[in-house]
Amino acid sequence: MSGVLYVTFLGHVTAQAIGVLAFLEPVSAALLAWAILGQSLGAAVVIGGVLVLLAGTVVVLREPGDAAAVEVPGLRSPPE
Numbered sequence: 050m051s052g053v054l055y056v057t058f059l060g061h062v063t064a065q066a067i068g069v070l071a072f073l074e075p076v077s078a079a080l081l082a083w084a085i086l087g088q089s090l091g092a093a094v095v096i097g098g099v100l101v102l103l104a105g106t107v108v109v110l111r112e113p114g115d116a117a118a119v120e121v122p123g124l125r126s127p128p129e
Contacts, residue, residue, distance in 0.1 A: 068108065072101050
């Protein structure tokens with residue numbers, strides 16, 4: 050179910066946002082492994098996660114307001 054939602058929503062956001070979402074997946078996986086499974090987070094993982102979050106924030110904030118959404122073949126666009 051989550052895979053279907055992910056692919057569906059990809060057609061409604063810009064390429065920059067897709068890039069940020071793709072990079073957030075490993076960060077969220079590390080945090081969930083720590084929270085649910087009790088795995089320890091090393092300094093490299095924490096520093097890397099912070100850098101990914103900072104870079105994603107910069108990309109989102111610097112994204113032009115008139116950026117076009119990515120067209121995904123086979124997906125219908127929402128009615129305007």
